[in-house]
Amino acid sequence: MKTVESIQPLDPRALCARIQAGEAFAESVKTALNARGQAQEALFEIAREARLSGFPDRRAEVRSVIEISNICKQRCNYCNIGCEDTQKYVIPSDDLVEIAAFLHHERGRRVLLLQSGENKDRRFVANVIRACAQIKDRLPDIQLIGCIGNLSRDQYRAMREAGVDRYLLKIEASNPVLYEAAKPHDTWSERRQCLDDLLELGFMVGSGIIVGLPGQTEDDLVGDLRFLSELDLDMVSASVFIPGHGTVYEHEPRGDVETTLNFMALLRILNPNALMPTTSSLEKLKADGQYLGLMAGANTLTVHDGTPQAFQHLFPIYDDTRYRPNDDHLRAIAERAGLVVPA
Incomplete structure (x- = not known):
């Protein structure tokens, strides 16, 4: 087997060709993950070319997120949403419909991400489904993305029948041991089954991983890239690990932004x-981080303008200084990156 050292002299295009062909895949991916300087710039250029082949109109999707509840049945080691001392909230279904209408009419949004802590409580899910059906009835041109964690197949089916177009369920780690270490109240097999259910039910499905989780190795990232790319997903993502205040991982080192950007570039090349x-999270750890994400092949912008201001501090993810990019910032970086943003 070729070693990492034997692959290092290859230029980035030859390296990416090997990865696409599955040749010396692990060693090639590891080399690409460590690209810096001119090699990294070349990797990003190849990723942008791949994006252009898939999206020749250079159009970036803009979605508004509504954080509908911070009640979470998990207690993940990296996330503080489930902290017991946090004040809990749920946005009522009627309010969700009105927020969606405002975002549609006043902000011109056509894609809404309904996100909450992981919660399969029957009453909660039924309320979300009811709101989604009302939103789709009132605003039929809206694309709805659900993101409320592991649910039963019947609950997913009901969401699909209510008009939810897509579902985002991050695998976080394709290595079951690493996954269950980070999410000790969940099992990898259940998460995987949920992804299968979503795909079989006809959702546009998204998944992603966290780069820099404690205990993660380069071999894990190789497996993550292979896992995400073999699922033929409609949405893929990678976020950089930020130790959440008050979590088990609070004092662990942050993930590396450059490695995360390189992983994103490889995700784009293969997808x-x-x-x-x-x-x-990129912007939180590095100035111009989100712009660099676009340069590494990303093409989706999430605007945090759907959650009522009174609740925003109650959905921190990692800490109460969470970076929430606004519309002007995202439009500016998209223009710099040569992408077209809907008016």
């Missing part, structure tokens, strides 16, 4: 037709 966000 030219998938939507991929440039996440706020």
Whole structure:
């Protein structure tokens, strides 16, 4: 087997060709993950070319997120949404419909992400489904993305029948051991089954991973890239690990932004037709991080303008200084990156 050292002299295009062909895949991916300087710039250029092949109109998707509840049945080691001392909230279904109408009419949004803590409570899910059906009835041109964690197949089916177009369920780690270490109240097999259910029920499905989780190795990232790319997903993502305040991982080192950007570039190269966000975690750790995410092949912008201001501090993800990019910032970086944003 070729070693990483034997692959290093290859130029980035030859390296990416090997990855696409599956030749010396693990060693090639590891080399690409460590690209810096001119090699990294070349990797990003190849990723942008792949994006252009899948999205020749250069159009970036803009979605508004509504964080509908911070009640979470998980207690993940990296996330503080499930902290017991946090004040809990749920946006009523009627309010969700009105927020969606405002975003549609006043902000021109056509894609809404309904996100909450992981919660399969029957009453909660039924309320979300009711709101989704009302939104689709009132605003038929809206694309709805659900993101409320592991649900039963029947609950997913009901969401699909209510008009939910897409579902986002991050695998976080394709290595079951690493996944269950980070999410000790969940099982990897259940998560995987949920992804299968979503795909079989006809959703446009998205998944992604966290780069820099404690205990993660380069071999894990190789497996993550292979896992995400073999599922033929409609949406793929990678976010950089930020230790959540008050979590088990609070004192662990942050993930590496450059490695995350390189992973995103490889995701794009292997998934030219998938939507991929440039996440706020990049901006949190590096100035111009979200712009660099676009330069590495991302083409989705998430605007945090759907959650009522009174609740925003109650949905922190990692800490109460979470970066929430606004519309003007995202439009500016998209223009710099040569992408077209809907008016």
